[in-house]
Amino acid sequence: MRLAIRAQTLYDGTAAAPRTDVRLLVEGGRIVCVAGGEERFDAECTYEAACVTPGLINSHAHLEANGEPDIMSVYLLRTPLERTLDSVKNARLAVEAGVTTLRDLGAAESNAIALRDAIARGDHVGPTIVPAGRAICMTGGHGFFIGRETDGPWDARKAVREQRKAGAGCIKLIATGGVLTKGAVPGQDQLSEEEMRAAVVEAQTHGLRVAAHAIGTNGIKNALRAGVTSIEHGHLLDDEAIALFKERGTYLVPTLAAVWRIYENIATGAQPDYVVRKATEIYQQAGENLRKAWRAGVTVAGGSDAGTPYNRHEDYAYEVELMSTVLGMTPHQALTAATATAGELLGVEAGVLAEGRPADLLLLDRDAGADVRALREPRVVIKAGAVVRERP
Ligand SMILES: [Zn+2]
Numbered sequence: 001m002r003l004a005i006r007a008q009t010l011y012d013g014t015a016a017a018p019r020t021d022v023r024l025l026v027e028g029g030r031i032v033c034v035a036g037g038e039e040r041f042d043a044e045c046t047y048e049a050a051c052v053t054p055g056l057i058n059s060h061a062h063l064e065a066n067g068e069p070d071i072m073s074v075y076l077l078r079t080p081l082e083r084t085l086d087s088v089k090n091a092r093l094a095v096e097a098g099v100t101t102l103r104d105l106g107a108a109e110s111n112a113i114a115l116r117d118a119i120a121r122g123d124h125v126g127p128t129i130v131p132a133g134r135a136i137c138m139t140g141g142h143g144f145f146i147g148r149e150t151d152g153p154w155d156a157r158k159a160v161r162e163q164r165k166a167g168a169g170c171i172k173l174i175a176t177g178g179v180l181t182k183g184a185v186p187g188q189d190q191l192s193e194e195e196m197r198a199a200v201v202e203a204q205t206h207g208l209r210v211a212a213h214a215i216g217t218n219g220i221k222n223a224l225r226a227g228v229t230s231i232e233h234g235h236l237l238d239d240e241a242i243a244l245f246k247e248r249g250t251y252l253v254p255t256l257a258a259v260w261r262i263y264e265n266i267a268t269g270a271q272p273d274y275v276v277r278k279a280t281e282i283y284q285q286a287g288e289n290l291r292k293a294w295r296a297g298v299t300v301a302g303g304s305d306a307g308t309p310y311n312r313h314e315d316y317a318y319e320v321e322l323m324s325t326v327l328g329m330t331p332h333q334a335l336t337a338a339t340a341t342a343g344e345l346l347g348v349e350a351g352v353l354a355e356g357r358p359a360d361l362l363l364l365d366r367d368a369g370a371d372v373r374a375l376r377e378p379r380v381v382i383k384a385g386a387v388v389r390e391r392p
Pocket residue numbers: 060061062105305
């Protein structure tokens with residue numbers, strides 16, 4: 001399959017200035033030629049768009065969750081088969097909305113792993129998935145219902161080995177309490193630094209990158225010192241944490257939509273009181289803390305925690321908007337966080353439009369660098385050189 005696309009404005013995913021009047025040639029699922037202006041180009045353009053960007057990368061999602069107001073009930077009441085079917089549905093919704101790569105950071109069964117393989121075979125439509133398998137947490141820890149409970153460094157290593165055996169493409173650790181688990185306190189430490197360091201060493205041995213859920217100040221620093229690749233949430237970080245982020249080159253995935261969607265939907269009355277209370281406390285501090293981290297030069301990668309209350313897989317564009325409005329990124333910087341930087345974090349080739357890279361791209365009606373809301377409704381979504389969705 002061969003596709004030729006003309007872009008009035010092209011963002012390649014990186015911080016490089018956008019190019020105007022560019023033509024892309026796609027063949028065998030990859031970009032084989034990027035030509036500007038008068039450069040020779042050996043094909044008739046089949047598509048034209050005001051703006052072309054890489055497909056979006058959501059570094060933090062839970063495919064088996066649908067944005068239900070009470071997430072614990074989903075796991076306690078729904079069967080594994082029902083959750084697997086939801087994962088298949090959500091993978092399709094995500095890619096149709098422009099998310100061509102997605103990291104699943106914790107699922108109760110190995111459904112995201114099986115779905116990754118089924119999508120790669122072409123049996124189902126969805127993003128390229130980098131799945132963590134079960135989240136590794138302390139006994140009774142945050143997210144235990146999607147977790148592999150562990151206690152002690154050697155058992156933490158074993159928990160990593162189990163996820164690898166199941167086919168995981170990355171590892172998720174739980175460093176602090178969280179919002180959606182009843183009884184978990186976001187500010188409190190959970191896995192110890194020693195346990196996380198053991199897990200990180202084991203994961204590195206097998207070439208697996210490690211994401212740590214960390215909201216509380218001390219737990220963020222424990223995870224940073226343990227050597228994780230990314231801190232997920234990071235909402236209560238302080239100056240010392242910012243220094244550690246920079247010193248170690250750790251990525252920050254702010255998952256703003258997870259907090260904002262809970263806060264915006266308090267009036268529904270459908271969310272448990274403990275969720276509303278914890279999210280409200282975090283909402284009051286997260287924006288300022290994360291903005292400070294971004295301004296100080298911490299590397300931020302896009303991830304929305306899709307699946308959490310009212311935070312849908314097809315709504316990742318909202319996270320990109322929040323990175324711009326809350327953190328103070330320019331629209332171009334927010335786009336880069338959700339494409340090239342997220343791709344670097346995941347260790348995938350996607351996220352950058354250049355010769356030899358996967359042909360995962362979006363055709364937009366407006367310039368996303370002028371207004372990031374242009375990402376809300378891509379006119380055409382292309383994944384691995386094939387048209388996934390085309391708006392009439
Ligand atoms: Zn999550």
